Amino acid sequence: MSVLVFAENSEGRFKKAAFEGVAFASAIAGGTVTAVVLGSMDAANAAELGKYGASKVLHYSDASFNSMDAGVFAQVISDAASKVGAQWVIVSNTYTGKAVAPRVAVRLNAAFAPGIIALPEGNTVKRSVFSNKGFADFSLNQSVKVVSLTPNSYSFTEGSGTAEVESCSFSPSGNRVSVKEVKKAAGKVPLTEAEVVVSGGRGLKGPENWHLIENLADTLNAATACSKPVSDVHWRPHSEHVGQTGITIKPNLYIACGISGAIQHLAGVSSSKVIVAINTDKEAPFFKAADYGVVGDVFDVLPRLNDAIKAFKNS
Amino acid sequence: MKILVCVSQVPDTTTKITFTPDNKSLNTAGVQFIINPYDELGITKALELNEQTGGGTVTVITVGGADTEPNIRKALAMGADDAVRIDAEPTDAFFVAQQIANYASSQNFDIIFTGRESIDYNGGQVGGMVAELLNIPHVNVITAITVNGNTGTVERDIDGGREVVEVTTPFLVSAQKDLCEPRIPNMRGIMTARTKPLQVIAANGADKRTEVAQFQAPAPKAGVKFIDPTNMDELVSLLHNEAKVL
Ligand SMILES: Cc1cc2nc3c(=O)[nH]c(=O)nc-3n(C[C@H](O)[C@H](O)[C@H](O)COP(=O)(O)OP(=O)(O)OC[C@H]3O[C@@H](n4cnc5c(N)ncnc54)[C@H](O)[C@@H]3O)c2cc1C
Ligand SMILES: Nc1ncnc2c1ncn2[C@@H]1O[C@H](COP(=O)(O)O)[C@@H](O)[C@H]1O
Numbered sequence: 001m002s003v004l005v006f007a008e009n010s011e012g013r014f015k016k017a018a019f020e021g022v023a024f025a026s027a028i029a030g031g032t033v034t035a036v037v038l039g040s041m042d043a044a045n046a047a048e049l050g051k052y053g054a055s056k057v058l059h060y061s062d063a064s065f066n067s068m069d070a071g072v073f074a075q076v077i078s079d080a081a082s083k084v085g086a087q088w089v090i091v092s093n094t095y096t097g098k099a100v101a102p103r104v105a106v107r108l109n110a111a112f113a114p115g116i117i118a119l120p121e122g123n124t125v126k127r128s129v130f131s132n133k134g135f136a137d138f139s140l141n142q143s144v145k146v147v148s149l150t151p152n153s154y155s156f157t158e159g160s161g162t163a164e165v166e167s168c169s170f171s172p173s174g175n176r177v178s179v180k181e182v183k184k185a186a187g188k189v190p191l192t193e194a195e196v197v198v199s200g201g202r203g204l205k206g207p208e209n210w211h212l213i214e215n216l217a218d219t220l221n222a223a224t225a226c227s228k229p230v231s232d233v234h235w236r237p238h239s240e241h242v243g244q245t246g247i248t249i250k251p252n253l254y255i256a257c258g259i260s261g262a263i264q265h266l267a268g269v270s271s272s273k274v275i276v277a278i279n280t281d282k283e284a285p286f287f288k289a290a291d292y293g294v295v296g297d298v299f300d301v302l303p304r305l306n307d308a309i310k311a312f313k314n315s
Numbered sequence: 316m317k318i319l320v321c322v323s324q325v326p327d328t329t330t331k332i333t334f335t336p337d338n339k340s341l342n343t344a345g346v347q348f349i350i351n352p353y354d355e356l357g358i359t360k361a362l363e364l365n366e367q368t369g370g371g372t373v374t375v376i377t378v379g380g381a382d383t384e385p386n387i388r389k390a391l392a393m394g395a396d397d398a399v400r401i402d403a404e405p406t407d408a409f410f411v412a413q414q415i416a417n418y419a420s421s422q423n424f425d426i427i428f429t430g431r432e433s434i435d436y437n438g439g440q441v442g443g444m445v446a447e448l449l450n451i452p453h454v455n456v457i458t459a460i461t462v463n464g465n466t467g468t469v470e471r472d473i474d475g476g477r478e479v480v481e482v483t484t485p486f487l488v489s490a491q492k493d494l495c496e497p498r499i500p501n502m503r504g505i506m507t508a509r510t511k512p513l514q515v516i517a518a519n520g521a522d523k524r525t526e527v528a529q530f531q532a533p534a535p536k537a538g539v540k541f542i543d544p545t546n547m548d549e550l551v552s553l554l555h556n557e558a559k560v561l
Contacts, residue, residue: 010474010475015474067478068473069452070443070446070452070453070454070455071446071447071451071452071453074443074447094474095455095456095471095472095473095474096473096474098439098443098455098456099443099453099454099455099456100443101443102408102412102439102440102441102442102443102444102447103443103444103446103447103453105409105440105444106409106412106443106444106447106448107447110524111409111524111525112408112409112440112444112524112525113525114437114438114439114440115437115438124528128437129435129436129437129530130326130330130332130341130434130435130436130437131328131434131437132533133330133331133332133533134332134334134530134531134532134533135530135531135532135533136436136527136528136529136530136531137527137528137529137530137531138525138526138527138528139525139526139528140524140525141523141524141525141526142524174450174451174452175451175452175482175483175486176452176482177452177454177480177481177482177486178480178481178482179478179479179480180468180479180480180481181478181479182473182476182477182478182479183476183477183478183479184473184475184476190474190475192474193474196560238458238492238493239472239475239476239477241492244328244434245328245352245434245492246492248437252560253554253558253560253561263328263329264328264329267328270533271533273558273560274554274558274560276550276554277539287539287541288536288539289536290536290539291536291537291539291540291558292539292540292541292542292550292553292554292558293539293540293541293542294541294542294544294547294550295541295544296544297544300544301544301547304544304545304547305547305550305551307547308547308548308550308551309551309561311548311551312548312551312552312555312561
């Protein structure tokens with residue numbers, strides 16, 4: 001079966017979600033797949049996708065593809081999909097993927113499912129709905145199927161092998177979106193892809209106490225997140241707000257510190273594999289959703305937990 | 316400017332979600348439906364943009380049954396000028412997008428707003444699909460927008476940060492939190508909403524590309540294990556040996 005995967009990169013480096021997507025695509029194909037890479041990147045770097053199951057990389061290296069324009073990206077990806085006769089097209093459910101995938105689906109007359117969380121069974125895919133309050137199996141009723149994969153949904157390992165890299169070009173048509181300014185938070189683990197997330201709520205009392213969250217996150221190589229009221233009052237940037245109206249995440253480990261566990265907050269984090277809640281109130285709703293609970297004051301518990309993890313890492 | 320705002324209705328955020336016994340649909344008994352929160356932002360921003368330039372119209376469009384009309388009236392009460400309801404159950408995102416694109420293609424809108432996603436199916440599909448069907452650019456998850464002549468300057472969320480982009484009309488944008496504070500209808504708005512035009516149009520085509528085979532409730536949690544706050548070594552050991560996440 002022919003499967004095409006869009007492997008995203010940021011400034012010439014693949015995101016972890018790209019490797020996950022390629023491995024996922026390769027599992028669907030039952031073998032090797034074709035990957036599309038957009039924008040500037042070393043060919044040797046592009047060939048790395050071979051380690052996750054790509055046999056071929058179509059590299060559209062024009063520098064105009066370094067920034068994301070959904071309409072343009074969709075033209076390139078759907079053109080590549082038609083070329084290789086893809087029956088499945090896989091993208092990652094990142095901001096880029098969310099913008100691009102619906103357009104690709106329209107161009108290919110495909111059935112589309114966003115944010116799937118497991119390998120398809122026949123034509124059926126699983127995704128979470130109602131903000132993690134339920135799941136749904138969707139059947140995809142077109143011969144071409146486009147899906148976006150929720151990051152951290154598919155476990156994969158690095159293999160060996162290099163992909164053949166073919167240098168391609170494509171001239172998109174139509175009106176374009178041009179990027180004027182980029183404001184990136186440099187060097188941080190992106191929240192949607194992080195395997196471990198340390199999150200703080202109003203129980204932290206103020207932004208001056210966030211070193212407690214950040215120190216623990218550093219020790220764990222984790223991303224940091226927060227509850228909605230915390231970003232509403234600008235203790236933390238809005239990009240860290242998780243929940244029904246914020247970002248939905250699915251890390252292996254979510255550590256909730258001084259967060260009550262309101263239903264709208266849980267909506268964004270409840271599909272985390274393991275949840276630890278730390279709260280002074282033993283009746284806090286978070287303890288109903290958590291795997292491990294600590295009834296205690298974050299100001300005592302967090303430094304102690306940080307020390308314990310450091311000791312564990314050094315042992 | 317002539318602005319179209321796509322509005323869907325969704326269960327209130329505090330709703331406890333259950334499914335019908337055959338697991339084919341949402342159990343709607345006792346569920347209160349509200350305007351999708353991101354669509355309230357779209358309506359508000361569309362009104363603000365026209366207030367700044369001192370002209371234009373804001374039309375809201377919903378693909379849905381007659382049960383959506385109270386929420387459509389609420390959108391009119393917020394200040395939209397008129398409304399269109401395409402009379403069909405919105406069961407498939409592509410079907411919905413097709414209906415909206417059909418309507419919009421004859422109307423020459425400068426800007427179309429959708430929400431970043433509807434909080435029921437969380438797809439974030441309709442915006443991109445409408446833009447592709449109309450062959451216009453779209454900018455997802457926007458947190459700010461200004462328009463000067465036919466140029467929109469738009470701030471959007473990207474993975475790990477934000478970006479400012481420029482785009483010329485006609486274009487579509489999807490509203491994200493932070494775009495604005497949703498407007499609350501005042502008494503006068505509520506009164507005038509009753510008489511504002513609401514056009515009902517029959518749906519066109521029946522191309523359903525996806526369908527729900529079945530819903531499932533999340534598996535219940537095994538129950539929390541409490542750890543003594545003075546014994547964080549035990550927590551670390553459980554996370555390592557039992558949960559295997561460290
Ligand atoms: C439409 C809508 C959408 C929403 N969307 C979201 C969303 O996306 N994300 C979100 O997070 N919220 C959302 N909310 C808000 C949500 O309902 C809660 O109000 C919010 O999650 C509460 O944040 P919090 O837990 O940080 O604060 P609080 O509710 O104030 O809880 C603070 C907690 O910290 C504990 N605490 C206090 N001091 C300490 C201490 N020293 N040590 C340990 N624990 C301590 C307290 O016991 C309490 O449980 C939404 C609400 C609505 C109506
Ligand atoms: N039935 C509908 N009628 C009108 N607009 C809709 C409908 N469903 C979705 N939309 C629009 O598309 C956005 C994204 O929805 P979704 O693709 O369902 O996540 C919503 O915020 C609405 O603006």
